Amino acid sequence: MPRTVLIVDDERDVNDILASLVRAHDFEAIQRFEGATVMDDVRALQPDLILLDLMLPDRDGFEICEQLKRNRETNLIPVVMVTSLNDPHHRLTGVRVGANGYLTKPFTPHQLFEAIDAALTWRDEHASQGTTGEINFDVRSELTYLQQTNDMLADLYLHTPLTERQVKDLKQVVMEMGGNAIEWGHRKNAELTVRITYRIDPEKVTLIIKDQGPGFNPGQVPHAASDDDPIGHLDVRNELGIREGGFGIMLAKGLVDDFHYNESGNQVTLIKRFKQ
Ligand SMILES: Nc1ncnc2c1ncn2[C@@H]1O[C@H](COP(=O)(O)OP(=O)(O)OP(=O)(O)O)[C@@H](O)[C@H]1O
Ligand SMILES: [Mg+2]
Known part of the structure; x- marks a missing residue:
């Protein structure tokens, strides 16, 4: 032809x-x-x-x-x-x-x-x-900046084979994990920056969200939902006087193909693989 x-x-x-x-x-x-x-x-x-x-x-x-x-x-x-x-x-x-x-x-x-x-x-x-490369964004710890960065990332996804569904998932996961970095990692101190790394290679998109806080142990969060008991933590939160919620990590895990924290717990890696 x-x-x-x-x-x-x-x-x-x-x-x-x-x-x-x-x-x-x-x-x-x-x-x-x-x-x-x-x-x-x-x-x-x-x-x-x-x-x-x-x-x-x-x-x-x-x-x-x-x-x-x-x-x-x-x-x-x-x-x-x-x-x-x-x-x-x-x-x-x-x-x-x-x-x-x-x-x-x-x-x-x-x-x-x-x-x-x-x-x-x-x-x-x-x-x-495909395209291979990496871009870093240093984002002030405010939700409006996180939102803007998320929109810029969405523009980058357009140049990848990610499906619309996958893009929607990634946008949600970045808001959840970026939100955690701001709220829990930085205790909403706007001066601290969250580093978001966007990486693309022939098989997948990787996002790394790193905050400057002390981190935490993801294996031991009694006030967060777990797969086997999604609502059991609500009483714990009530007793501790923490706002409603505790679903972010469980939700995010389900929306990406790979999800893991670094050892100290102040950096989370999120992977979405391209569908064949
Ligand atoms: N970057 C972080 N630094 C320190 N602690 C964190 C970090 N991310 C999460 N955590 C801890 O893990 C807990 C669970 O996070 P998760 O996102 O599942 O729920 P949440 O943020 O409390 O509520 P939700 O996301 O449903 O609004 C948080 O309450 C916090 O104690
Ligand atoms: Mg959260």
Whole structure:
């Protein structure tokens, strides 16, 4: 099957030139002249590559690119931006919205195919190895910051094979365990930071949540629920005058594929594996 390139450019001349150039290189060219239908076209056609003009009459190309990259059905399709806007600011915006290449008009055929090759290589590497890497977030001990970090993490999950269900689980687990770090580890001292490490490798996403508190012994928490007796601890909490609850750890354990504390109990590791 020939590889397909979706060309979105309202300037008919440019669109035709792009089409004949890619056809000469054994690609199938699909031509569109407006932005409105791009999302639907991409979903339906699943092209191997998109050449996207930034100055469409009806829609902003940056916006289209961002939308494509935020959507898990379309985010692995490489996007090369084709534009007459050649200033660093626009290039930077292109990078920020996840474009895989940037081609400035007028361009030579050689430049076009360099950009196409680079974009396809990106896609192949992504498909064969997935992404591997690690990012750390140091979060002030306040729930609003934890929430913001959790939203940023959710953006990162979009670039992984995690299913929507798995993403929902992870978001909940990070709130529970980040909440524990703030409430119990740091006793709500906002000045202390919780370190959240996000790591991705070909099989899984790992999150590590570490606080600066003294830790605890997870094997001995009489005021927390356990799998064999989920409500027995409620009386203990009542006697100790601790707020209602005690379900966080039990809940979190059930929502990830691996869950363990370090020896001192101030760092918890959470793993979600990609489904085959
Ligand atoms: N990072 C931590 N540092 C110190 N103690 C912790 C830490 N995380 C949990 N704990 C202890 O473990 C107990 C159980 O935590 P768990 O999240 O299961 O329940 P909870 O936070 O008390 O209530 P809930 O999460 O249901 O609102 C906490 O009450 C606390 O005593
Ligand atoms: Mg908790």
